[in-house]
Amino acid sequence: MLLIACPNCGPRDETEFHYGGQAHVAYPQNPDALTDREWSEFLFYRDNTKGEFAERWLHSTGCRQWFNMLRDTVSYEIKAIYPMGAVPPGRASSGARARATSGTAHTTQKGPQS
Amino acid sequence: MAETAERESAVIRGLRRSPVAHLAEEFAQGSVEGAHGVALREVPFLTMVGLRVNPASAAGERVGAVAGGLPNSCGQVGGAADGSGTGTLWLGPQEFLVVAPEDVADDGGPAALVSALQQALGQDAGQAVDLSANRTTFELAGPSAREVLEKSCALDLHPRVFKPGTAYVTEIGLIPALLWKVDVQTYRIFPRASFADFLGRWLLDGMQEFNAAQVS
Numbered sequence: 001m002l003l004i005a006c007p008n009c010g011p012r013d014e015t016e017f018h019y020g021g022q023a024h025v026a027y028p029q030n031p032d033a034l035t036d037r038e039w040s041e042f043l044f045y046r047d048n049t050k051g052e053f054a055e056r057w058l059h060s061t062g063c064r065q066w067f068n069m070l071r072d073t074v075s076y077e078i079k080a081i082y083p084m085g086a087v088p089p090g091r092a093s094s095g096a097r098a099r100a101t102s103g104t105a106h107t108t109q110k111g112p113q114s
Numbered sequence: 115m116a117e118t119a120e121r122e123s124a125v126i127r128g129l130r131r132s133p134v135a136h137l138a139e140e141f142a143q144g145s146v147e148g149a150h151g152v153a154l155r156e157v158p159f160l161t162m163v164g165l166r167v168n169p170a171s172a173a174g175e176r177v178g179a180v181a182g183g184l185p186n187s188c189g190q191v192g193g194a195a196d197g198s199g200t201g202t203l204w205l206g207p208q209e210f211l212v213v214a215p216e217d218v219a220d221d222g223g224p225a226a227l228v229s230a231l232q233q234a235l236g237q238d239a240g241q242a243v244d245l246s247a248n249r250t251t252f253e254l255a256g257p258s259a260r261e262v263l264e265k266s267c268a269l270d271l272h273p274r275v276f277k278p279g280t281a282y283v284t285e286i287g288l289i290p291a292l293l294w295k296v297d298v299q300t301y302r303i304f305p306r307a308s309f310a311d312f313l314g315r316w317l318l319d320g321m322q323e324f325n326a327a328q329v330s
């Protein structure tokens with residue numbers, strides 16, 4: 001069982017949370033212009049990182065707010081918890097990962113409520 | 115017109131049933147007195163109003179004035195934190211639950227409180243909705259109440275952490291519930307109506323051991 005420190009409520013059991021998948025997947029600027037392949041990649045293709053991974057979590061039976069987490073997928077160590085829209089701590093705000101630059105990802109695939 | 119409405123609401127009050135009315139006798143029988151006692155009862159039909167408003171905004175201030183003060187962080191209760199009158203529980207940064215007696219607002223009931231809150235909100239972003247039928251209220255009280263809760267609630271319920279006059283959104287017996295400590299040994303638990311039968315029986319089961327003779 002993970003003990004997750006909700007930014008609003010403090011440490012709570014993992015059972016109070018829901019996983020929201022990879023963080024920082026930006027909604028396409030112009031979805032109409034995408035090919036079917038590009039659209040399906042936006043919808044369904046996600047990184048499968050071994051190691052440090054930025055992901056979204058929802059404190060569903062608590063304050064019902066989304067937040068981001070930097071978690072090691074091997075050791076399960078939670079490296080950082082940071083707000084929606086913020087850049088992952090320790091990562092450059094621009095450059096290498098084009099997908100890691102948008103702060104609007106959380107409003108696209110799943111709404112802020114669930 | 116007003117008379118008709120009054121008569122109608124009197125009829126409705128007579129007809130309604132609380133979610134665990136059928137367990138009242140079992141609650142009474144399962145309650146234990148004495149030094150290791152713990153008692154369970156339903157407090158039916160409390161007024162509950164769901165509030166969504168930014169507490170830092172002007173609307174938040176106006177709504178807070180009606181609700182008796184909005185809490186500003188997790189755990190805090192605004193207004194009557196001991197459950198004696200109208201208290202406002204923190205559910206999220208911009209979400210609150212006003213809990214009040216059934217006959218709040220000079221017996222105008224939930225409708226009067228809701229309309230007062232809606233008036234305070236005005237045209238600003240937010241909402242005030244009557245949620246009185248969404249949840250029911252359990253009162254678990256006595257020297258062993260904490261032990262009963264600790265069997266299935268992962269929060270730290272030790273008195274040095276969980277103080278009277280605070281409330282948390284959490285899970286009890288794997289169902290989502292609000293837990294409000296109104297007094298040193300008295301807890302109010304708010305499950306949704308459809309979970310109330312389960313949680314009532316679950317708590318009764320947890321109370322059973324305190325009915326047995328103490329082994330020393």
Ligand SMILES: [Zn+2]
Pocket residue numbers: 006007008009010059062063064065
């Ligand atoms: Zn939370």
